Amino acid sequence: xxxxxxxxxxxxxxxxxxxxxxxxxxxxxxxxxxxxxxxxxxxxxxxxxxxxxxxxxxxxxxxxxxxxxxxxxxxxxxxxxxxxxxxxxxxxxxxxxxxxxxxxxxxxxxxxxxxxxxxxxxxxxxxxxxxxxxxxxxxxxxxxxxxxxxxxxxxxxxxxxxxxxxxxxxxxx
Ligand SMILES: Cc1cc2nc3c(=O)[nH]c(=O)nc-3n(C[C@H](O)[C@H](O)[C@H](O)COP(=O)(O)O)c2cc1C
Numbered sequence: 019x020x021x022x023x024x025x026x027x028x029x030x031x032x033x034x035x036x037x038x039x040x041x042x043x044x045x046x047x048x049x050x051x052x053x054x055x056x057x058x059x060x061x062x063x064x065x066x067x068x069x070x071x072x073x074x075x076x077x078x079x080x081x082x083x084x085x086x087x088x089x090x091x092x093x094x095x096x097x098x099x100x101x102x103x104x105x106x107x108x109x110x111x112x113x114x115x116x117x118x119x120x121x122x123x124x125x126x127x128x129x130x131x132x133x134x135x136x137x138x139x140x141x142x143x144x145x146x147x148x149x150x151x152x153x154x155x156x157x158x159x160x161x162x163x164x165x166x167x168x169x170x171x172x173x174x175x176x177x178x179x180x181x182x183x184x185x186x187x188x189x190x191x
Contacts, residue, residue, distance in 0.1 A: 026126060026129060026130045027126065028177065029129065029177045030125060030126055030129040030177065031129075031175060031176065031177040031178065032135075032136040032137070032175070033088075033133075033134025033135060033136055033169070033171045033175050034088040034136055034175065035088065035091070035134075035171065035172040035174060035175060036088060036091040036092050036093065036134065036167070036169030036170055036171065036172065037091065037169065037170045037171075037172055038091045038093070038169070038170075039093055039169065039170040040071070040093040040094070041071070041093035041094040041133060041168050041169060041170075045131050045133065046069055046071075046094055046096075046168075048127060048131065049096065049124050049127045049128055049131070049168070050067055050069070050096070050124075051127075052123045052124055052126065052127030053065070053067060053096070053098065053120040053121070053123050053124040053127075054067075054120065055123060056116070056119040056120040056122070056123045057116075057119055058112070058116035058119065058120075059108045059109075059111070059112035059115070059116060060105075060107075060108045062104055062105045062108045062109045062112070062116070063104075063116070064100055064101045064102060064104040064105065064108075064109035064112070064113040064116055064117070065098060065099065065100060065101065065113075065116060065117050065120050066099045066100075066101050066160050067096055067097070067098060067099070067120075068096070068097040068099065068154055068156070068162075069094065069095075069096055069097075070094060070095045070096075070097065070154070071093070071094045075153065075154070076089050076090070076092055076094075076095060076167075077089070077090065078153045079095065079150065079153055079154075079165060082146075082149035082150070082153065083138060083140070083146060083149065083150075083165060085138055085139060086138035086165055086167060088136065088138075088167050088169075089138075089165070089167045091169060092167035092168060092169040093168060093169040093170065094167075094168045094169070095165050095166060095167050095168060096124060096165075096166045096168065097140075097150065097154065097162050097164070097165050097166070098117050098120055098121050098124070098162075098163050098164050098166065099117070099156065099160045099161055099162045099163060100113035100114065100116070100117045100141075100160070100161045100163055101113065101159065101160055101161075102159075102161065103159050113161075114141070114163065117163045118163070121137055121163070121164060121166065124166060125137065125166070128166075128168055133168055133169065133170060133171065134168070134169060134170070134171035134175070135166050135167060135168045135169075136166070136167060137164050137166060138164060138165045138166070138167065139164060140162045140163060140164050140165055141161055141162060141163045141164070146162075147161065147162055150162040150165065
């Protein structure tokens, strides 16, 4: 593993303060490519991504999601959605894990591009799912898992050191 890549993982952190500058289409494409490169159970890829850059829609999401107020200064948002019906044996069981893997890839790609992002919760809160569905006109077979505001970081947030020996259940070398 290259040092740069490990450094990207270790320094990724939630960014909740953005300058309000836009995010380029090129960067958003790279971010989506990273999301779609994630592993999924039996490679079912039970996901659907929505990219929002329109200020009006970002503001509507901001008004409806109490823990996503940073959307007011985000340049874009990616909504990671699950499609459980894509496959009856695997997608229905594993879509949350698959979409979470895609989300982490997106967060890492954003950080690697010098931008900032944060996972904000939608699923499994029924009210939040309904609100996001209505604003973005998402059909019932697609379930929004989260909203990821993306933007240019103001620069006042830092990664936390989360390595804890007590979180290792057992070491067997
Ligand atoms: C499932 C999940 C839901 C989260 N929901 C929110 C949220 O609604 N709003 C928010 O500001 N951060 C949210 N976060 C971000 C966490 O607060 C953050 O990842 C955690 O505090 C660790 O900080 P770090 O990302 O900087 O390492 C969520 C993270 C996860 C994994």
